[in-house]
Amino acid sequence: MNNGGYGFSYLQRDAGTRASSMGGAYTAIVNEPTGLFYNPAGVAFLPDQSTITTSVNNLGLGRSHATLAWGESISETVGIGFGINSFNSGAFQGTDIRGNSTQELQDWQYSFNLALAYMKDNVSIGISAKYLKQNLFGSDINSQGIALDIGTRFDLFEMVSIGMSVQNLASVKINREFDERSGVLETIPWSVRAGLAMEFGLNEKYISRRSPETGKLEQIYMPPTEYILISLDAVQYQFDANPQFQLGIEALPDERIALRAGFTIMGFDDDDYQFLPMTNWGAGVSFRPSFEFLPFGLFLDYTVAREYVINSGISHNIGFMLEF
Numbered sequence: 001m002n003n004g005g006y007g008f009s010y011l012q013r014d015a016g017t018r019a020s021s022m023g024g025a026y027t028a029i030v031n032e033p034t035g036l037f038y039n040p041a042g043v044a045f046l047p048d049q050s051t052i053t054t055s056v057n058n059l060g061l062g063r064s065h066a067t068l069a070w071g072e073s074i075s076e077t078v079g080i081g082f083g084i085n086s087f088n089s090g091a092f093q094g095t096d097i098r099g100n101s102t103q104e105l106q107d108w109q110y111s112f113n114l115a116l117a118y119m120k121d122n123v124s125i126g127i128s129a130k131y132l133k134q135n136l137f138g139s140d141i142n143s144q145g146i147a148l149d150i151g152t153r154f155d156l157f158e159m160v161s162i163g164m165s166v167q168n169l170a171s172v173k174i175n176r177e178f179d180e181r182s183g184v185l186e187t188i189p190w191s192v193r194a195g196l197a198m199e200f201g202l203n204e205k206y207i208s209r210r211s212p213e214t215g216k217l218e219q220i221y222m223p224p225t226e227y228i229l230i231s232l233d234a235v236q237y238q239f240d241a242n243p244q245f246q247l248g249i250e251a252l253p254d255e256r257i258a259l260r261a262g263f264t265i266m267g268f269d270d271d272d273y274q275f276l277p278m279t280n281w282g283a284g285v286s287f288r289p290s291f292e293f294l295p296f297g298l299f300l301d302y303t304v305a306r307e308y309v310i311n312s313g314i315s316h317n318i319g320f321m322l323e324f
Helices: 017-021 033-037 040-045
Strands: 051-060 063-073 078-095 101-120 123-137 141-156 160-176 179-187 191-201 205-210 217-222 227-237 244-254 257-269 272-275 281-287 297-306 314-323
Touching: 017 033, 017 051, 017 257, 017 281, 017 297, 017 314, 033 040, 033 051, 033 063, 033 078, 033 101, 040 063, 040 078, 040 101, 040 123, 040 141, 040 160, 078 123, 101 141, 123 160
Parallel strands: none
Antiparallel strands: 051 063, 051 314, 063 078, 078 101, 101 123, 123 141, 141 160, 160 179, 160 191, 191 227, 205 217, 227 244, 244 257, 257 272, 257 281, 281 297, 297 314
C-alpha cells in the first residue's frame, strides 16, 4: 500500500476481529455492526434487535487500534448504525530539527461514524458520515475534519451477496492551537471496494406449516446455523497503481464456534505488485458460549494478524459481540 505519509492512514487498517481474521474481505458480508466501517449499506440487513461489537488490537510498541459499533434495523427498510474507530500510537520521544530530544508525545486519532441505509427487495444503499479528530498530545498540533462513505449491497439467489463502497471522501484541517491561520488542508486518500460473498449452508432446511389464513401447507425456509462462507474483495486505494485482492473464509462446523482465515491474493510488497505477497493475513476463532442466565447473546472473538513494525510480525485482537 502506497499511502504512507498521509493523515488518518489508520482508517485503511482492518477494523474488528471478524473482518481482520478474514483478511479484510468484508465488503459484501457486513451483517453485523462492524461492517459499517467497510460498507454502510450493510446496516439495512441487520436484525431488528440491538447488536454491539467491540475489539481491541494490540499492535506492539505501545500502539493500539480499537473499535466500538452498534446497529439495528429500525423498520423493514431502514437500518442505522454508529461506530467509533480509534488509533493510539503510545508514548514516544519527540525531537527537534537537530535531533535533540524534546518532550514526550502521544498521537491519538479517532473517528465517529453514523451510518444510515435503506433497503428494498434485497437491495440497499447506505451512507456513513464521519467526524475525524487527531490530537498530538505534548504539542499544540491537532486536526479535525468530516468524511463520507457511500455504498450499496444486494443479494442474489439467497446465497450470493455483492457489495460496493467508496470510502473517505474528505479532507482534514491541521492546525496549531491559538493560531487558526496556521491551519492547512490535507486530503485523506480515498478507497473503492467491491466484494462478493457466497454462503454454503450445511444444515439448511425447509419445514412445513399450515397457513392460518388459507389452511394450506406452506414451505418455510430455515436459514442454516452451520455453514461455510467465502468472500472475495477488490480494493483500490487512491495512490496505488493496482487494486489489492483479498480472500476470506469463515466456517461454522457448529453453531457455537466459528473458524476464520483470510489473506491478500494479489497486492503490494513494498513497491512490487505480486501474487501472495503475505503482507496482509489473519486467522481467528469465535465462540458462542451458552449461558441461559444472560439476557443477551454473547460472542467471544480472538484474531491474530500480520503486523509490520514489530519483531514477531503478529498482532493480537480480542473482541466480543452482544445481541439484545
